[in-house]
Amino acid sequence: MSATAYRVSMAILAVAALVAAAAFGAACGSGSDLILATTTSTYDSGLLDDLLPVFEEETGYHVKLIAVGTGRALEMGRRGDADVLLVHAPSSEQVFVDEGYGVNRQRVMFNDFVIVGPDADPVNLRGAEDATTALHAVQKSQLTFFSRGDDSGTHKRELSLWEELGADPTNESWYRETGQGMGETLQIANQLEGYALTDRGTFLALQDVLDLVVLHEGDDQLLNVYHVMQVNPDRHGGVNTEGAAAFVEFMVEESTQAVIEDFGLDEFGQPLFVPYAGGQE
């Protein structure tokens, strides 16, 4: 009997060893890896699922896409943990470039932020003339507002809107930070019938499973511009400069911009992003 047990355990060990070898073999990457740190909004909308295979096909680079908030993405760039960034917080990006961490920053596309909430709209956000007025109405009503609270581009924009309003709601009981991505935050706001600021793309992508509706949209304060930029190779060894440069170029070239223009048309009946290449602001 002990012989059987021995054979069984040896067989298990052999299989496990093969498994381990396979895992190691699969992991041995090459120098063509390119780490792209980007926002959850571009990722969750599915846009990059369409674009990255084309880029990989064209250039032979292998993209490792890490979807984090814009703040985390910039931080990864600052430490040299990423090669190229696709983010949407222009003022933070400017600081990043000014400090010498980013180079070759190019405008890619825009969409807009919208304020969403329950369809009943008890505080009449639909009648608000701009975004700060709308947030002011939420503040006065003390109805729950859900913030990303994760230093993402959307979070940064939301904070700057509150600042413009001269308010600091972060310690208020009606103001909750989810600390999660846009998708999760919308779902929480949906379940608990609260308000939230979201990029339009993520909202449209999740619309089917949400009861929330867009209550305020379309003013200048809500423009959401995405930029792509290379992490400065002079700051860190090991950054894939050629790959990063190729990716920046890919994002602004005409054929990519055409894909961006049509993305979402079939599924949502409207495009999620507007091509906006050519320039820095």
Add this chain to the structure above:
Amino acid sequence: MELIWEGVREAFRILGTGDREVWEITLRSVLVSGSATLFALIIGVTIGATLAFRRFPGRNLAVTLVNTGMGFPPVVVGLVVAIMLWRSGPLGGLNLIYTPVAMVIAQTIIAAPLVTGFTVAALGSLPPGLRPQLYALGASRLQMLRLVLVEARLPLLAAVMAGFGAAVSEVGASLMVGGNLGGETRVLTTAVVLAARRGEFAPAIALSIILLVLVFLVNLVLTGVQQRERPS
């Protein structure tokens, strides 16, 4: 409720039609967590046997540390491994971050204390006279270790189950060190997180069901071995 049924139907549709991506993710889960369990077994049995048979100063502290490790939060393991493996980290030059190897490392660290703890308990439950008897019969150290492990194989299988269960169902560390890259480091748990975030609940439920079935099957096989081997 409707959502759950839809998810269950989707799960069976996927299982039935053999959706390639889902099977890849499932296979990757098995490979990554299986390797981690293997390494955890090697490390855990070595340390566990030492703790069970040797008497040395600080042994109680070591056992306490192992017991603490059994409840170690995976997300903390993930953070520490990620900091080490980031390009800017001390082991950044190895280029292991966002690879399956990084996930194997993190899951090994999560599973190893479990295997160690179970090993200490398993070997501690052997008849106290067994080792002196083996010595008296002239067994070498290596022979003795082998014989002792064979004697304790049933509880050791429990260690494998616990280790694999912890590794395969862990999500925080895998997300952090693996990055949830499609086709590379996406495993069942991180795929569930992504699907739920994207509002794709039916696939999320389907993947969850596959994960449950996987853990169930592994336990079924190991329990089967255990029962067959049980001395009557």
